[in-house]
Amino acid sequence: MYNINxxxxxxxxxxxxxxxxxxxxxxETYxxxxxxxxxxxxxxxxSIDCLVTLACVLECTLDYLILGDDFINKVYGMYISDDKxxxxxxxxAELIK
Structure with a gap:
């Protein structure tokens, strides 16, 4: 959920x-x-225009800027089961050895 703070x-x-x-x-954001x-x-x-500009200037994704890591991790978690x-x-771990 979007949280302004x-x-x-x-x-x-x-x-x-x-x-x-x-x-x-x-x-840089005018x-x-x-x-x-x-x-x-x-x-x-x-504004959405400013968010897009901010994402470019700050070198991050728009979804991270708006929703943060927690939300993104939850979304990915819904699609990848724990066993996978x-x-x-x-x-x-085997490749790193």
Whole structure:
């Protein structure tokens, strides 16, 4: 589910990881520095256009930016049974040896 506060945390995390300031992110996304600050604090939600631009600038997928890892893992978990996951883990472990 979409959570404005979590989206803001991911924006801030990715911005810091990339080593850019709020001012730089604002320039690259064509918004004000105040707007970036409001996104990161969960006070405003980026428009879909801004989310697409943010995903490009921050070098992440749009689904990660909007939904985060937990959701993505749940979706993949619905399609891959536990026994198949265990099989893959065993095969990878053998390949690493």
């Amino acid at each position: 979590e989206v803001g945390k991911r924006i801030k995390y990715l911005r810091n990881k990339k080593g850019i300031s709020q001012e730089q992110l604002a320039e 918004v004000s520095t105040e707007m970036v600050s409001r996104w990161e604090r969960g006070k405003n939600s980026p 996951v265990d099989l893959v883990k065993r095969v990878v």
